[in-house]
Each structure stands twice: as structure tokens, then as C-alpha cells.
Amino acid sequence: MMTNKLVKTAYWKSQELVTIGIFxxxxxxxxxxxxxxxxxxxxxxxxLKNLVFSALLIVLxxxxxxxxxLVVFTLVSTIVSALxxxxxxxxxxxxxxxxxxxxxxxxxxxxxxxAWSPFVGVALYDLASKVFSLGVSYLMMRETPAMxxxxxxxxxxxxxxxxxxxxxxxxxxxxxxxxxxxxx
Amino acid sequence: xxxxxxxxxxxxxxxLLTVLGAIATIAFSTLGAQLVLFGVSFxxxxxxxxxxxxxxxxxxxxAMMLLASACTWVMASFIPSLGEITFGSxxxxxxxxxxxxxxxxxxxxxxxxxxIMSALTQxxxxxxxxxxxxxxxxxxxxxxxxxxxxxxxxxxxxxxMGFVFFLRHPYLSTRLLFTPLLFRALKSSxxxxxxxxLKGLDRGLQQKGAMNFQGQSNFSxxxxxxxxxxxxxxxxxxxxxxxxxxWGLNVTRLGVM
Numbered sequence: 001m002m003t004n005k006l007v008k009t010a011y012w013k014s015q016e017l018v019t020i021g022i023f024x025x026x027x028x029x030x031x032x033x034x035x036x037x038x039x040x041x042x043x044x045x046x047x048l049k050n051l052v053f054s055a056l057l058i059v060l061x062x063x064x065x066x067x068x069x070l071v072v073f074t075l076v077s078t079i080v081s082a083l084x085x086x087x088x089x090x091x092x093x094x095x096x097x098x099x100x101x102x103x104x105x106x107x108x109x110x111x112x113x114x115a116w117s118p119f120v121g122v123a124l125y126d127l128a129s130k131v132f133s134l135g136v137s138y139l140m141m142r143e144t145p146a147m148x149x150x151x152x153x154x155x156x157x158x159x160x161x162x163x164x165x166x167x168x169x170x171x172x173x174x175x176x177x178x179x180x181x182x183x184x
Numbered sequence: 185x186x187x188x189x190x191x192x193x194x195x196x197x198x199x200l201l202t203v204l205g206a207i208a209t210i211a212f213s214t215l216g217a218q219l220v221l222f223g224v225s226f227x228x229x230x231x232x233x234x235x236x237x238x239x240x241x242x243x244x245x246x247a248m249m250l251l252a253s254a255c256t257w258v259m260a261s262f263i264p265s266l267g268e269i270t271f272g273s274x275x276x277x278x279x280x281x282x283x284x285x286x287x288x289x290x291x292x293x294x295x296x297x298x299x300i301m302s303a304l305t306q307x308x309x310x311x312x313x314x315x316x317x318x319x320x321x322x323x324x325x326x327x328x329x330x331x332x333x334x335x336x337x338x339x340x341x342x343x344x345m346g347f348v349f350f351l352r353h354p355y356l357s358t359r360l361l362f363t364p365l366l367f368r369a370l371k372s373s374x375x376x377x378x379x380x381x382l383k384g385l386d387r388g389l390q391q392k393g394a395m396n397f398q399g400q401s402n403f404s405x406x407x408x409x410x411x412x413x414x415x416x417x418x419x420x421x422x423x424x425x426x427x428x429x430x431w432g433l434n435v436t437r438l439g440v441m
Contacts, residue, residue: 011312012311012312013381014315014377014380014381014383014385015373015377015378015380015381016377017311017312017315017316017319017380018315018316018319018373018376018377018380019373019377020316021315021316021317021318021319021320021323022319022320022323022369022372022373022376023369023373024316024320025319025320025323025324025327025369026323026327026365026366026368026369028320028324029324029327029328029331029365030361030362030365033331033361034361037345037346037347037350037357037361042347044350044351044354045350047354048350048354048357048358051358052358052361052362055362055366056362056365056366056369059366059370063370063373072312072313072316073316075313076313076316076317076320077320079304079313079317080317080320080321080324082202082288082291082292083199083291083292083295083300084292084300084321084324089202089203089206089284089288090206090209090210090284139210140209140210140277140280140281141277142213143213143273143274143276143277144256144273144274144276144277146256146257146259146260146263147252147255147256147259147274147277149259149263150252150255150256150258150259168358168362172362172366176370181370
């Protein structure tokens with residue numbers, strides 16, 4: 001007698017998880033590299049840092065077309081950055097809420113398989129995580145609201161860089177598709 | 185890694201301490217409570233036994249605080265509705281930042297990579313986080329070498345990367361740095377992904393694989409003392425928060441009305 005056994009497959013393939021890990025490392029290091037090469041905190045290096053971040057994230061989302069990539073990426077990147085590089089763990093909740101907002105946005109445009117979903121996801125992720133980071137910053141600086149106001153232009157400059165990164169990501173994806181490295 | 189008392193602590197304890205530090209610094213809002221948290225975390229950071237590094241970090245943090253104070257003063261001058269700046273209102277956010285820096289430095293500078301891997305596994309994090317985290321930790325060092333190679337190549341080709349070059353040619357400098365890194369990331373993810381699939385990692389780390397990361401680390405007496413100290417600090421800060429609300433605040437007004 002033949003029995004049809006349904007084999008339950010895992011949602012995440014190891015290849016996809018490896019890709020997320022490698023891109024998380026590349027994004028973290030490229031941000032550090034640009035900050036060091038640009039001579040610390042200045043508007044140009046801030047914009048370039050965000051540009052490269054968004055462009056690499058778009059390539060990652062185009063490579064791994066599944067819901068939840070941004071959440072996994074955020075969790076892994078923030079936890080490892082805090083443990084290894086000493087970045088603040090207080091930004092984790094803001095980044096996760098930002099990632100969840102972006103995932104909802106991706107679902108609303110038709111899911112991760114759609115051609116525009118990486119761009120919508122990254123644009124929303126950057127915006128939402130920056131807005132929620134401002135919320136966390138407010139909690140940290142609630143005694144001095146003027147300090148928070150002086151942070152807003154810096155975040156705005158960063159977001160301009162992210163928007164430029166959307167175009168850079170679009171151009172990169174086009175080239176990678178031509179080369180057959182990323183499939184549509 | 186310099187020998188320190190903190191090396192004897194379990195990585196999980198240090199992670200929990202950092203999370204507790206983050207919650208406590210945000211929750212407390214009086215100068216007294218923040219001073220308690222900062223004082224205890226500063227003692228912890230001194231135990232790292234790297235005074236020069238701590239000095240440099242505090243110097244950098246001091247420069248950032250001066251810059252932030254100047255920006256705040258300018259903002260408050262132009263927008264009076266933002267409120268007056270007092271000693272307490274300016275110092276408390278900085279103390280929060282310093283306490284967080286102390287906690288994170290205490291954890292990051294005294295924990296070996298295998299300790300972090302072991303802690304991630306022992307915290308029973310799902311496989312979808314353990315595998316990318318492992319890959320990220322492993323590839324940060326590899327990418328650092330790649331970045332150094334890219335840097336050398338650019339120098340050989342006559343591109344002097346630096347602040348001036350970034351300002352004059354932002355688009356070109358992004359292309360020069362972004363493209364090699366992107367291709368390196370794509371190549372590595374392809375090769376390592378196939379290797380992971382062939383190793384059968386699709387079914388998770390499994391017991392044998394997880395054992396490789398776990399090692400022999402267990403909570404020790406030092407961890408118990410750490411938790412006791414952390415609990416005492418939080419209780420003391422809570423007492424001060426509730427009973428010494430106005431202590432140290434409004435001592436000096438800093439001129440902006």
C-alpha cells in the first residue's frame with residue numbers, strides 16, 4: 001500500500017540564511033569603512049553611508065524573495081553589532097518595529113515576489129526605523145528636547161542618502177540582472 | 185584581549201546585564217539615579233584593564249557631548265519654546281549615553297567570539313537567527329581583509345581615498361568602494377550557501393552541530409555576584425528615584441531662557 005507522506009520543509013533554506021548573514025556583515029563593514037574614510041561624522045559620508053546601506057539591502061531583498069528577511073536581517077545585525085562592535089542595544093526595538101512596518105508594506109504591494117517590493121520595503125524600512133529611532137532618542141533625551149531637535153537634520157540628511165540609495169540599488173539590480181547574478 | 189575579572193563571567197550574564205542597563209537608563213529620570221548607574225558601570229569598565237582605550241573612548245564621547253551641547257544651545261536660543269536648559273536636563277541624557285557605553289564596552293571587550301557563539305546557542309535562539317549570526321561573525325574578519333585589499337588596490341591605482349576625495353568625488357568614491365564589496369558578498373553567499381545546503385543545514389544545526397558551539401560554559405559564582413550587584417544597584421537607583429526627585433536638578437541655569 002502506498003502512503004503519501006507529506007514532508008514538511010523549513011520556511012528558511014540555509015542558503016538564504018547564509019546570504020542574510022553575509023550581507024549583514026558586508027553592510028556593517030561598508031558603513032564603518034565609509035565613516036572612517038570620510039573622516040567621521042559629516043553630511044557627505046552620512047549620506048554615502050545610507051546610500052550604500054540601502055543599495056546593498058535592495059540587492060539582498062532581490063536575492064532572497066521571502067517575507068521576514070528584513071526582520072531576520074535587523075535582529076541578526078543589531079545583536080551581533082552590539083555584541084562585537086559595541087553599538088547601542090537601545091536601538092533594537094526601533095529597528096524591529098521599522099522592519100515590521102516594512103514587511104507590512106511589502107505585503108500590501110503584493111508580497112515579496114513582486115518586482116517593486118525590495119524598493120518599497122527598503123524605503124519604508126529606512127523611514128520607519130529612523131522615525132522610531134527618534135522616538136527612542138526622545139526617551140533618552142527627554143529632559144532636553146532641544147537636543148532632539150538638533151538631531152532631526154542629521155537624520156533627514158541620512159534619509160536623503162537612503163532615497164539616493166534606492167536609485168543606486170535600482171541601477172545595481174539592473175546590472176546584476178544583465179549579468180545573470182540576480183534573477184527577476 | 186587583556187586579562188580581566190570580567191573574562192570569568194558567562195557571556196549570557198554580560199548580555200543580560202547590558203539589556204538591564206539599557207532598560208534602567210531609560211526608565212530612571214533623576215540625576216541621582218543616573219549617577220548611581222553611571223558610577224557602577226564606570227567601575228565595571230575600569231575592570232577591563234585597558235585604561236588607554238577607556239580614556240580615548242571618553243575623550244571621543246566628551247567631544248561629541250560638547251558638539252551636542254553647542255547644537256542644543258543654538259537650537260534653544262532660536263526656539264525658546266523648547267524650554268530652558270538646566271544643569272540636570274543637560275547632564276542626564278549624557279549620563280545615559282555614558283552608562284550604555286560602559287555596559288556595552290564591558291561586554292564587547294571581554295567576551296571572546298566563541299563565548300558569544302556559545303551564548304547565542306545557549307539562549308535557545310531559533311536556527312534562523314543562529315546561522316546568519318554565525319556567518320556574520322565569521323565573515324566580518326574576512327571582509328575586513330577584503331576591505332584592506334580594496335584599499336591597497338585603490339592606492340596602487342592612484343586613488344587617494346580620504347575626506348577631501350569624498351567631498352570632491354562622492355559618486356566615484358561610492359562606486360569604487362561599493363562595487364567590489366557587493367561582488368565579494370554575492371560570491372561568498374553563493375559559495376557558502378551551496379556548502380551549507382550540501383552539509384544538510386536545511387534541517388537546522390541539530391544536536392551535534394549545536395554541541396560544537398555550546399562548550400562547557402556554565403554560570404559560576406562570579407555570575408551570581410554580578411547579578412547580586414546589578415540587583416542592588418537597581419534597588420538603590422529606584423530608592424533615589426522615588427525619594428530624591430529634585431536632588432541636583434536646577435543647580436545651575438545655563439543661560440538660555
